[in-house]
Amino acid sequence: MPTVFITGANRGLGLEFSRQYANDGWEVIASCRNPEAAQELKSLQGNVKVCQMDITDQKQIKKVSLEYRNHAIDVLINNAAEHGPYDNSASFGDIDANEWLKVFLSNSISPxxxxxxxLENVKRSAQKKIAFISSRAGSISERGKLPHHQHGGSYIYRSSKAALNAATQSLAFDLEPQKICVIVLHPGFVRTGMSEDDAELDASISIAGMRKLISESTPKDNGLFRTYEGELISW
Ligand SMILES: NC(=O)c1ccc[n+]([C@@H]2O[C@H](COP(=O)([O-])OP(=O)(O)OC[C@H]3O[C@@H](n4cnc5c(N)ncnc54)[C@H](OP(=O)(O)O)[C@@H]3O)[C@@H](O)[C@H]2O)c1
Structure with missing residues (x-):
């Protein structure tokens, strides 16, 4: 069976990715910061291997990559991210530079x-796919066009996802000749720890949609930014 590697697998969308791939019989390598506390992840049925990996910790990444060095990874899902502050320290006038750097490290650099x-694990797999869970909030050209994007603010999270998008665009160009898919997705506004109370979408629907797009992607799709339903988002 194919193998998927997921970051931030202990809760929210990462947990639902793990559940659905495991239910389908995939081998799931589910990474998270604190496996000891990841009770729901550890109780999933199926071939789920839980490992500790804080994506901002190079030593932990190295340790896990050594552990799996001869293992093919069909789909690598860069899901883990943080929102950063919701208060004025994310708004112009009082931006907290240290928080901004921290969120950039998590959301833009670490994926x-x-x-x-x-990369070598992905290259030796049959499917050869790397997915990045970004956010429509990172689209620069859509700023102001969507009802919930009309206000400014959220400088930290939005710019971190815009930077992720820019970096993944370069990666999409670099890896296309090697027939590796680079997939950038917006999951929708989903009820998780990160979203606000009024998020309506259930994680199971978002993940089912993103899994379908991942499974249908080819390297010809590199460079696209899409919602979980396949709608194109302008960068
Ligand atoms: N929910 C939405 O409406 C929405 C909308 C657009 C985009 N997204 C994106 O979807 C992805 C998943 O978000 P979510 O809604 O599932 O959020 P969530 O419920 O807050 O979960 C975030 C996950 O990321 C993990 N994480 C954060 N920093 C990490 C680090 N340094 N190393 C390893 N893991 C780390 C968290 O681990 P801990 O438990 O250890 O904190 C947690 O497992 C994110 O990329 C997010 O930006 C979500």
Whole structure:
């Protein structure tokens, strides 16, 4: 069976990715910061291997990549991210530079470091896919067009996802000649720990949609930014 590697697998969308791939019989390598506390992840049925990996910790990434160095990874899902502050420290006038750097490390730099670390595993697999869970909030050209994007603010999270998008675009160009898919997805506004109370979408629907897109993707799709339903988002 194919193998999927997921970051931030202990809760929210990462947990639902793990559940659905495991239910389908995939081997799931489910990484998270604190496996000891990941009770729901550890109780999933199926071939689920839980490992500790804080994506901002190069030593932990190295340790896991060594452990799995001869293992093919069909789909690498860079899911883990943090929102950063919701208060004025994310708004112009009082931006907290240290928080901004921290969120950039988690959301923009670390997913690329994870992709670097596991690229050889992806190359030796049958499917050869790297997915990045971004956010429509990172689209620069859509700013102001969507009802919930009309206000400014959220400088930290939005810019971190815009930077992720820019980096994944470069990666999409670099890896296409090697027939590796680079997939950038917006999961929708889903009820998880990160979303606000009014998020309506259930994680199971978002994940089913993203899994379908991942399974149908080919390297010809590199460079696209899509919602879980396949709608194109302009960068
Ligand atoms: N929910 C939405 O409406 C929505 C919308 C657009 C985009 N997204 C994106 O979807 C992805 C998943 O978000 P979610 O809604 O599932 O959020 P969530 O419920 O807050 O879960 C975030 C996950 O990321 C993990 N994480 C954060 N920093 C990490 C690090 N340094 N190393 C390893 N794991 C780390 C968390 O682990 P801990 O438990 O250890 O904190 C947690 O497992 C994110 O990329 C997010 O930006 C979500």
């Amino acid at each position: 690329l470091k994870v992709a670097e670390a596991f």
